[in-house]
Amino acid sequence: MSRFFPHTPYAEDQPFYHTVLTTHVLYRGFQVGAIGGIMTGVVRSVVKSIRTGSSSTGFVGWSALQRSTGIGSMVGLGALVMVLPLRMWGKEEIEWKDRTWRLLENKGQMAVDDWSLSGAVLMPLYMSMRKQSGERLGWKMAMGRAGIGSTAGIIGYLSWTYLINRGSL
Known part of the structure; x- marks a missing residue:
């Protein structure tokens, strides 16, 4: 996402610093929420299988995992919508520019x-092509697909x- 913004040689010249830092922080909130939603969905599945006494750890299902991830994604996003202004309250313009510049300078972060x-x-696009007839796509499912895809992208990168590639970018 950060590749869409210009990166200057000096932090003082960095344009769109509010936009870059805000989109970065909110996207990270979305991702952390998605990971929390995935973990919540898996834990709920295990607890449900224990309560019902089934011998298998029957997974709660793909749809339930998507909904759980979608809710987690929105919770993470909403939390950082509130935290970012609190964290950056009273910061000088150069501090915003410096944080943005360092973010854009970090090759690992860009990757x-x-x-x-x-x-x-790609995950929501793929899942939309696989859509079964009669399947309803609400905001929870859409955000869940994006959150699962984002998490899969991070796992792919790692x-x-x-x-x-053994640590080289």
């Missing part, structure tokens, strides 16, 4: 953005960087 945004876009 995480690329991989996670690719997953967040796998590529640290397992396949």
